[in-house]
Amino acid sequence: MRYISTRDLESRQVGFSDILLAGLAPDGGLYLPVDYPQLDRATLAEWRQLLADEGYAAVGHRVLGLYIDDIPSDDLLGICRRAWNGQVFASDDVVPVTRLPESGDDAPGGIWLAHLSDGPTAAFKDMAMQLLGQLFEYELARRGTTITILGATSGDTGSAAEYAMLGRQGIDVFMLTPAGRMTPFQQAQMFSIDDPHIHNLAVDGVFDDCQDLVKAVMGDAEFKQRHRLGAVNSINWARVLAQLVYYVVAWLRVTESDDEQVSFAVPTGNFGNICAGHIARQMGLPIKHLVLATNENDVLDEFFRTGRYRVRSAAETAATSSPSMDISKASNFERFVFDLLGRDPARLRKRFVDQLGSDGEFDLSATAEFATIEQRFGFVSGSSSHADRVMTIGAMAEEGVLVDPHTADALRVARDHAGAEPMIVLETALPVKFAETIVEATGVEPQVPERFAGLLQAPRKVDEIANDAGALKEYIAARV
Numbered sequence: 001m002r003y004i005s006t007r008d009l010e011s012r013q014v015g016f017s018d019i020l021l022a023g024l025a026p027d028g029g030l031y032l033p034v035d036y037p038q039l040d041r042a043t044l045a046e047w048r049q050l051l052a053d054e055g056y057a058a059v060g061h062r063v064l065g066l067y068i069d070d071i072p073s074d075d076l077l078g079i080c081r082r083a084w085n086g087q088v089f090a091s092d093d094v095v096p097v098t099r100l101p102e103s104g105d106d107a108p109g110g111i112w113l114a115h116l117s118d119g120p121t122a123a124f125k126d127m128a129m130q131l132l133g134q135l136f137e138y139e140l141a142r143r144g145t146t147i148t149i150l151g152a153t154s155g156d157t158g159s160a161a162e163y164a165m166l167g168r169q170g171i172d173v174f175m176l177t178p179a180g181r182m183t184p185f186q187q188a189q190m191f192s193i194d195d196p197h198i199h200n201l202a203v204d205g206v207f208d209d210c211q212d213l214v215k216a217v218m219g220d221a222e223f224k225q226r227h228r229l230g231a232v233n234s235i236n237w238a239r240v241l242a243q244l245v246y247y248v249v250a251w252l253r254v255t256e257s258d259d260e261q262v263s264f265a266v267p268t269g270n271f272g273n274i275c276a277g278h279i280a281r282q283m284g285l286p287i288k289h290l291v292l293a294t295n296e297n298d299v300l301d302e303f304f305r306t307g308r309y310r311v312r313s314a315a316e317t318a319a320t321s322s323p324s325m326d327i328s329k330a331s332n333f334e335r336f337v338f339d340l341l342g343r344d345p346a347r348l349r350k351r352f353v354d355q356l357g358s359d360g361e362f363d364l365s366a367t368a369e370f371a372t373i374e375q376r377f378g379f380v381s382g383s384s385s386h387a388d389r390v391m392t393i394g395a396m397a398e399e400g401v402l403v404d405p406h407t408a409d410a411l412r413v414a415r416d417h418a419g420a421e422p423m424i425v426l427e428t429a430l431p432v433k434f435a436e437t438i439v440e441a442t443g444v445e446p447q448v449p450e451r452f453a454g455l456l457q458a459p460r461k462v463d464e465i466a467n468d469a470g471a472l473k474e475y476i477a478a479r480v
């Protein structure tokens with residue numbers, strides 16, 4: 001399998017291992033495979049059996065094997081097994097799927113939850129990050145080199161990255177967080193890690209300041225090369241690939257026959273999670289609708305309703321109670337638009353480089369492609385507000401199911417699009433991460449799962465740092 005950039009088909013085609021450690025393509029585009037392998041009924045039937053016999057990692061190995069041909073198959077199987085198992089995740093199922101009690105009333109296919117948040121940091125980012133940790137360690141050892149991961153987080157990504165890279169040979173992590181801005185559980189999760197290769201930094205500023213600092217340091221090519229800086233952000237192709245697996249497994253767990261359709265509802269921020277759903281559908285997995293759910297930061301809902309993609313300024317981006325979806329632009333969205341525009345890099349560049357660069361927006365409402373977006377690509381969308389989230393969480397709790405605010409956003413929007421097929425809502429975090437909103441909705445503190453007992457009381461390790469690129473470089477240089 002070869003990979004291309006969304007902005008230039010001709011530039012050069014590269015293999016999986018080459019893009020694993022890279023971020024953007026050299027032309028600023030995102031990497032995608034030259035085509036999407038097609039899943040036929042026989043393959044799906046075989047995977048159904050494989051899931052029953054050997055479990056999640058074995059199916060993951062097959063899915064990944066369609067896209068990775070420069071890692072020997074046995075090695076890849078070992079990587080998958082180390083990433084996705086009942087020691088790393090809460091159960092051997094890795095991603096259990098449950099049917100909601102309310103199902104059956106207005107939705108014949110039922111509403112289901114796919115539990116993506118049973119990993120070490122209780123958010124769906126673990127699904128991809130655990131694989132990335134294994135892949136990085138493998139590839140760095142093969143090349144005889146090391147990497148220094150530099151990132152900024154508003155919560156879920158940073159902790160998922162740290163737990164995935166913890167103890168991996170050849171990897172140091174420097175993670176910037178906005179001082180005092182994460183939830184108490186998120187802070188405890190990151191800052192309780194005590195390891196010489198994991199560095200937590202609290203920046204005197206907001207998340208955007210953290211991101212700007214990362215950009216400034218990464219922009220210093222000499223420094224970047226000297227300290228072998230790399231990133232693990234959501235545009236990394238291996239993360240999208242890892243996420244393909246749970247669409248396949250959730251579909252297998254909910255269906256009985258190999259052509260039965262389901263829909264997925266996805267709480268969406270940077271379009272990483274749902275991008276994998278889009279690719280699964282393009283591969284022929286029987287998906288009817290991809291229900292894209294946003295919170296008040298409705299950049300993507302606006303696009304799927306109107307055809308207009310308008311990025312927001314920092315000032316226009318609200319801080320909501322589903323904070324992991326508070327985005328001003330969606331970093332993975334270019335991948336979908338590339339497919340939408342017939343994989344024509346010239347048309348893609350006109351929108352993402354020219355128009356977005358000069359006007360901060362582009363408008364596809366008049367195109368033939370946008371007119372058939374639901375029919376051809378399955379997308380529908382909606383958004384919800386804080387009041388919607390609180391109401392959904394409260395109503396669900398009365399039925400005995402507690403969901404986090406992000407999952408609540410997806411549930412709310414899913415109900416507007418329920419049809420005859422099963423609707424699988426992707427649960428992206430556990431309630432315990434967002435206790436304040438849970439208390440507001442239900443009046444009670446969410447239960448702390450056994451495996452996180454004592455976390456809030458654990459000693460903390462975090463260094464405070466000024467909002468200054470020079471200071472950050474000094475800090476890094478003193479340690480790697």
Ligand SMILES: *Cc1c(COP(=O)(O)O)cnc(C)c1O
Binds near residue numbers: 125273324
């Ligand atoms: C990251 C995250 C999201 C958004 O996922 P994208 O891939 O950015 O669309 C939703 N919910 C939770 C809990 C998250 O951590």
